[in-house]
Each structure stands twice: as C-alpha cells, then as structure tokens.
Amino acid sequence: MEQHPLLSQIHPNAINSLRMVHYIDKNNTVHIVSTFIRFGVGTSIIDNTSKGGFAVAVNNETGELQGVGRQEVSKGAATYFEHPNTHFKFKGFIIPYFQEALNLVKEFAFYFPNRIVGWDIAITPTGPLIIEGNHNPGLRGSDIAYGGYCKHPLIQEILEEIKK
Template sequence: MRIFKRLIRKIIIKTDRYIRRKNYDPVRQSGTFYEKRYLPAEVSLLRAGNFTLFSYFSKPLIRELKNQIDLNLDEDQKKDKAYITYIEKEFIKSYLFNRMQPNEFFLYRLYGKSLSEREHWLSDRERWDVLHQRFGTAIHSEINDKLHFYSLAKDFFKRDACEVSAITSLESFVDFINRHHDIFVKPLEGYYGQHTYKLRVNNRKEASNVWKKLSDHGRWIVEELIIQDERMAKWNRSSVNTVRIPSFITAEGEHRILVPIFRAGCKGKIVDNTSSGGFYASIDPDTGVISSDGVDKQGQYVERHPDSAVKFKGWQVPEWEELKSICERLHRSLPP
C-alpha cells in the first residue's frame, strides 16, 4: 500500500511540474490539455477511473467527496452502488481534467457532462492559479484573509469586527462585547458558511468562556450583528440575505460588472449559502431585477422561495444603483 501511495503522489507532482513547464493556461486549455495527451503516460493509472487506487492519493479529498455525496444525493441514489461507482469515476475525471473539488463537481452538476462541456466551467484551483500568476501568492493570500480584507475595506463594511485567536487578548474581546452583545462568529479562512455562529454574550464571564473556546480552535473573526433591511428580510428572517457582485477593472480603467447573484437563506439557518439549504438567482446587472428562478444546492430550480413564498424572477433588488456605486468605489479603493 505504501508503494501505491508513493506512486500516486509522484504522478500528481510530476503532472503539476509538467503543467508549469509547458506554461499551461488553465483558462484557455482546461480539458483540452489532457485530451491531447500532453501528460506523462503514468497518469493513465488514474485516468482509468480506478477509485480504490485514486483514494490512496488523498484521504481528505475522498472524505470530502463522501460528504458531498451525502449532502447532494437522495436516499435512493445513495443506496445504489452502481450509481455511486459512476459518481466516483466521474469525479476522478473532473478532478484530473478540470481540477474540480468535490463541492464544485456537485454544484456545477458535472456528472454526465462531456469533457468539452466541462471546459465551460472554471474551478477554484484554476481561478487561484490565474490570480497567483497575475498578483503573486502573497497578495492573493492577503486578500483571501477575511480580517486583512476587512482592514483594507473597513470604510465600506459599516460594522465593527475583531479577531479572536491564541495571539489576541481576552481584554480586546471583552471591550468588543461591551460595545456589541449580539455577535456573528466565523473562521478567518472558512468557506461555504461552515462553522459560523450567531451568539448573544451578556457579560465578562460569558465573554471569557467564548474567547477561550474560540482561541483554542484557530483564528476567528467576530462581527457585530447586522440588522438587514426589511425588504431583504422578508425572504428569510433567520439569515442575512445578500447580493454578490463580481466585477473587474479593464486595462483601460473601466469598471465592469459580470453576473450579480442574489442569495437567500432557508428557515432556521443563519447563513444564505446553498450548502446550508439556501438559494441563489441571477440578477440583471443593468436593472437590478432578478432574471432567473431560484436554484438550490442540487441545481434544482424553484419559482418561489419554499418558506416565504416570495417569487424570484422579476423581484427588484433594493437600492440597486447605490449598490453598484459602492461596488465600484470599493473595487477602486483596493491596491492595484
């Protein structure tokens, strides 16, 4: 077994080195790079779709795949061994050919899609490669750090925040609690709304207990609780429902918005992530009107929010022009 593990690791390392040596462009060449057989012959061991052999490479990756299978498949699918084997083999292809992680594999519903169809999807790993190439590892890591980004864009957040970790003091956290008893807690480097908490801390004793539990388990950012606009709250009152606006600055200095996304949580959840049962929908960037039905974590479309019955398509996002203005001003305030 140790020989197999070493072999798989060598294959992956050799593949990554080969990609760098050939100046592989992950945006233009995803999928076709592998289809043209540029990779070393040894990778055929993995391309064959042998899940048992592949599992020796990365146990954490396989654990995450099994977790995503549990989250995304219904009970009948989970009991179907042939279907699970099919999903596992399809994931191996997506991981090798498109560098997809388990959550992306299910989010984009890549199982059953051809290699040419999968080329239309950009994985996080490919996106990170592009960002690293463009900005360098250090700058990208800084932007990915929630607390560092908060310090860069503090004037736009309009809320107080502090770090809790083994290197921060209890007194700084107590001072924060004296200003804000209702708080929202999330890991500094977390994703998908995992390990987030909404707490009320009333006094120093409670603050000390919270600080101890958090500081013993990594780095956290603690924010004052947001009270959202009633027009947004009607979608789901237990979560803050949000708008994501992806944008970029052109070489000519023009600010461009891609496809904004509206997100709404589900009843009882404190985050609006689809991984926690939430929904997302596309927004027309010119008008701020939702232009699609809602979509859940399994890619299923819904006309109305199942809890609040608010219809997605045609709903006007409040203060849209101001949102776009804030987005541009924030973007231009960041380091080039």
C-alpha cells in the same frame, strides 16, 4: 445588522446578501460582470449556497431578480421560482438600493490589487453595506446563477487576455 424589510419578506432568518463580481479591464474601467443574491432556507441564519442556501441572478441594469433560484448540485440541485419557505415569487422583485450597491462596488474596486473581486453586500434599511471583498471570488456561484459564464462577453474578454 438588520436587512431591508423587503428582503426579510423573502427570507427573514438570514442576511440575504448580494454577490457582485467586478472586473477591471486593461483601460481601468470597472465592469460588474455578474450579480446574484443568496437566500437562506428554513431556519438557517446562513445564506451561503455551500451551506444549503441558493442563488438568484440579478439583472445588472435594473436590479430585478431573474426569476429562477438555483441550488448547488452538491446540495440537491433544486430550482426555485419562489422561496420554498415563504413562497415569495422572485420574478419582478427589484433589490432595494441596487444602484447604490453598484456604485459602492465601483468605488471600492480599486482598493484591491486584483482585477476580479467578488463583493458580498448586505442591503440594510438605509442602504448597501459591504460585508467583505473576496480576492478569490469562486466564480462557480456566478456561473450557476448566470446560467453559464462562458457565454458572458466579459468572461470571453478575460479568457482571451489570459491566452495571450
């Protein structure tokens, strides 16, 4: 698989994948709760944050990187405003084919019985490609990238539903 050349400018050694988390509400409406992109570091071919990569939140409306990369605490808790190897600045970068990736997740949301799924999406030169859907998406990464999930209105809705 080949990633989009604009993403290779940021980190060429890994397929830097999007994680899009969807939630299906009680009315069967699909919401994208959060999106972040993971980047590998150094010569690593792995972008996963548990393996030393880091995540940058993505604006769900525009596909723009939100400017701050965050590493897991267990890996050093570094924050980045640019990629540590290529010095590519995140702020203002727009993910290619972002709207198509959103549409793909919304289309595939009903193929899983779970109401919350985390989708790993590669952005290739010709568009988005699903790598996998995670029935247990590990919301810690989304929480870190989003800057605190408990502030998110859809998470509040989910928590209220669970309480009932």
